[in-house]
Amino acid sequence: MGKTDIRAKLDSMSIVFIALGVLILLFIFVPPLKTMFSSSPVTIWNTLLQTKVYSSILLTIYAALIATLVGLLLGVPLAYILSRHEFRGKRLLEGLIDVPIVMPHSAVGIALLFVFGSRFLMGKFLNTIGIGFVDEVSAVVFAMMFVSVPFLIDSAKEGFNAVDVRLEKVARTLGASPWRSFVRISLPLAWRSIFSGSVLMWARGFSEFGAVYIVAGHVPFFGYHPVAAPILVTELFESPGGLGAAQPVTVLLILICLVAFIVFRTVASRGVKA
């Protein structure tokens, strides 16, 4: 009886849709999996031990982390304002925040140079306070931040939206200042969304190629001059070794992003349960 039931549910449309779905799933899963399983763990380990590789990966992890921290400091307050206040042009502003997601990333790099390049206003200012931009770690951080901060802002905003504003009102009547009510009530209740947004932002920054490639090549980082990991992969690919040379580093990058993604999903699904 169970069998006929299942067959009865699977009309021709469902069968076609499932088949199409399987196609797109294969398309998503097969390339990364095939890449990961065509290098031996030993090769991957030896690759990781190369200074060029590990310093590049560390630089990328570090720069993405700094970008995320700055994003938290500047983005979370904005997310809170967007969640709690209505004002003219709010919709437009919310749309604009997401523009970096759809901009060509090389265009992002060029745009950043127009503001932070040493010939331009912000660049001059940064120079005078001792922060270089082009081909410095700060350029990597800025490029990553630009393309990834919308993920954090959007996620934090959703988090604050889910916090009943009356909880904050009650906290106020109980003697809490707006600051206290934010720290004691809003932030703890929205932290899951903020955290998963941060992981998403970090992972997106970590993966960035285009914008970073334009503003920063080899940057000084702990006594070495690595490039960001996605750029390293490209350099290796364009070297005489080609595909084979690029593959072990690629596997490492996929693994790192996979870990970040698992962390993100775990936190997000716990949030749903609570």
Added chain:
Amino acid sequence: MIKIESLKVDLGSFLLRDINLDIRSGEYFIILGPTGAGKTVLLEAIAGLYPVLDGRIWIDGREITSQRVEKRGVGIVYQDQVLFPHLTVEDNVAFGLKIKKCPKGEIKAKVDTIAEIVGIPHLLKRRPDTLSGGEKQKVALARALVIEPKVLLLDEPLSAMDPEMRERMQGELREMHRRVKVTIIHVTHDFEEAVALGHRVAVLNEGEIVQVGSLEDFLRHPSSEFVARFALSRNIFNGKVVGTEDGCTFVDIGGVRVMAITELKGEVHLSLRPEDILISKEPLQSTARNSFHGAVSDIVDRGSIVYITVSVPPDSSPAKSRILPGELDFVCLITRRSFEELKLRKGVRVWVTFKASAIHVF
């Protein structure tokens, strides 16, 4: 004491305007109005949570109109008990004291005292999502009361509960108020709730206070069509339980003895829907336990339906055809057709009949 003078608040689609209230210290004050009348916003304006366009508010002789929320000493409890979901019951209740940086021992003592008053000592270690609606509401009350506010604002605190729970909570609110003696402003759309709890009632409609007064004021002198409609929606009596027989309870309401079904004792309120009362020219042969002879004293014609007020004299005085002061008024709802068939006019003598089970005692 709270004094509100010419308060004006922008509600977006309409204004809360010309709000004048004088609420006495320790009073249980009710603001009664339909959904969307601006009741919640009025409370939030008093608490400082909603911006005020114009007007002034005083608490205990001090003007607080532009004072910060956290300095006002006004507690608030919302309809659907917004407890802090990430804190235990104990931490919810202690929140205000911790913000004030009270010493630990003092916090513990105060939380325990208030927990005992509202009846939640056994819940202190629980998390909010494990509580029932009534329990959550008590925790919300304790959380607001523990910091000893000058005024406690209750925003439809019983509306989300089932009728049985609501009745029990009404009793507990009364008891709490008796013990804590805080000034309470309680908003509701429920006329019975207003009668059961309020010393005085203000009726709010479309952003305006249309009448302030006691229950009797509303029933005898409704100031407007709107108040009259509220008052006509229920027959409300104050009464006293005088005895029990065969599962039925006798309640004396101003000399008239009605039979009802209740477990309550002592002073009670009764409510009876106008549509549950039958009107007849002759005594009815039926199972209904309550039947009284009186005279039509008022007729409110609403087209297809007609409200008939029948005045019933107290047992002690001899039945007369004219209307005496102190008579009991029963408002009855009948169809226009019945109205015409019975040829009712003012002064016509009729019988009113209703079942014991139609009376709600609270």
